[in-house]
Amino acid sequence: MKASTTNLNKRGYLYTGIGLVTVWGIVAIAYPAVVLPSPYETLLALLELSRTAQFWHSLGVTFWRLTAGFGLALVSGVLLGSLVGHKLVAYQLLRPAVLVVQAVPPVSWMLLAILWFGVGGGAQIVVVFLALFPIFFFHIAQAVRQLPTDLLEMAKVYETGWIKTIRAIYVPAMKPYWISALAITVGMGWKTIVMAEVISGQTGVGAVMNTSRIYLQTDEVMAWSFVVACLGVVSEAIVRKLSGGERHDPIR
Amino acid sequence: MIRFDRLSVTYGGKSVFANFSFQPALHAITCLMGRSGVGKTSLLRIAAGLQQPDDGCVIRPEGRVGYVFQEPRLLPWFTVEENLMWLLPNRSVQRKARVRALLDAVGMGAETALYPAQLSGGMKQRVSLARAFLMSPRFLLMDEPFQGLDKQTRMNMYGLLLSLWEAEKPTVLLVTHDLEEARTLGHHIIKLTGSPVTGYTELANKRMNMEDEWNEPSIRTEQLA
Known part of the structure; x- marks a missing residue:
């Protein structure tokens, strides 16, 4: 049953993909390439791009910024989330502040960050951090608040020690929240960093996309969009594969 | 030794x-009785160090503690066997054999690979009993441990508890509503009295070869000023 569902899912992706590309190809016939390049032209543009050093350099720059912003958000979100998960007062105090951070559009943060730090001063990293931090914060706070106190009491009475308690209770109890937070943030991170670079210009995937737009190289914009979308989907799939699926390792 | 000394406890604004x-007798089974909500569970939690009294102090015996909670409190992501295994030190040899033997003793030998969600309430309770006995506790706290078990299983569990007690002579505090059970198991039967609880009455007991005096208890009443 499970296997056949998976097959259907996989075939579903395939059929939908073929369908979309077909529609895209048909619509592209009606318009000039500068408005809508065909799938074939986009593929050619992608191959062309991938042969340039700038392509890989831009990817590298963007990936580094994403990693830095993601790492900062992860560490601070987990630390503060754990803190407020344990202390209700801290949660009530910090929650509105984090909600405000989340409510301000990333574009606004980007413009402010450029004004404050300049385009070369890590403004993109700041924006990724601000976009992802609330997600870690709320997920971890929630995960800590729902920790099974009955099981923790049991572990305390039986003097299992904190290493075993973390492995056998904290990790599996918090796992669904972890998976959810990571899956959301890796996907969102790629979109946010590229958006930030489009605005800041200069370097990175977003900046190159913006240059292509200025020169009306729509096929390159499409090719880059495809690359970024794939990176988002693939990173999310990797996170789910690494963290989900298999059962928690029993301690032997 | 174990001793509850001038305890004052408020719970949810209520004393x-x-x-x-x-002072429960050492190396004996003491059954705690009293109307529901009187604070029997609180007393066990205080004895285990899970709850602090507002005033007074508790002296606990040295050594391992076993606790059968009212709910099974099994790890849902571990199998029956793993639920016991993870408590034992990694380096202890023959731990698998010990776990198997205990699970056999509580009649769960055939269900070791199942997860708690796949078990009935009574089965989970039996795993929780096996877990309490696993570490050869010096001090065993049991909160209505045989609730929800059918009569035959309950008899088997009585036998198991008594044989464990014979072997290791732990100090046992057992909360129960069932006088028959208290008489079968307890060396002492204590009924908590007062609201809030200020003292207790010791009830007569078959095992101590005393007369049946449920209705006119006062063999010994301690009321500390």
């Missing part, structure tokens, strides 16, 4: 214990 002192 549960007021200046309550009690």
Whole structure:
């Protein structure tokens, strides 16, 4: 049953993909390439791009910024989330502040960050951090608040020690929240960093996309969009594969 | 030794214990009785160090503690066997054999690979009993441990508890509503009295070859000022 569902899912992706590309190809016939390049032209543009050093350099720059912003958000979100998960007062105090951070559009943060730090001063990293931090914060706070106190009491009475308690209770109890937070943030991170670079210009995937737009190289914009979308989907799939699926390792 | 010394406990704004002192007999099974909500569970939690009294102090015996909670409290992501295994030190040899033997003793030998969600309430309770016995506790706290078990299983569990007690002579505090059960198991039967609880009455007991005196108890009443 499970296997056949998976097959259907996989075939579903395939059929939908073929369908979309077909529609895209048909619509592209009606318009000039500068408005809508065909799938074939986009593929050619992608191959062309991938042969340039700038392509890989831009990817590298963007990936580094994403990693830095993601790492900062992860560490601070987990630390503060754990803190407020344990202390209700801290949660009530910090929650509105984090909600405000989340409510301000990333574009606004980007413009402010450029004004404050300049385009070369890590403004993109700041924006990724601000976009992802609330997600870690709320997920971890929630995960800590729902920790099974009955099981923790049991572990305390039986003097299992904190290493075993973390492995056998904290990790599996918090796992669904972890998976959810990571899956959301890796996907969102790629979109946010590229958006930030489009605005800041200069370097990175977003900046190159913006240059292509200025020169009306729509096929390159499409090719880059495809690359970024794939990176988002693939990173999310990797996170789910690494963290989900298999059962928690029993301690032997 | 174990001793509850002038305990005062409030729970949710309500005074549960007021200046309550009690010294259970060491290496004996003491059954705790009293109307529901009187604070029997609180007393066990205080004895285990899970709850602090507002006033007074508790002296606990040295050594391992076993606790059968009212709910099974099994790890849902571990199998029956793993639920016991993870408590034992990694380096202890023959731990698998010990776990198997205990699970056999509680009649769960055939279900070791199942997860708690796949078990009935009574089965989970039996795993929780096996877990309490696993570490050869010096001090065993049991909160209505045989609730929800059918009569035959309950008899088997009585036998198991008594044989464990014979082997290791732990100090046992057992909360129960069932006088028959208390008489079968307890060396002492204590009924908590007062609201809030200020003292207790010791009930007569078959095992101590005393007369049946449920209705006119006062063999010994301690009321500390």
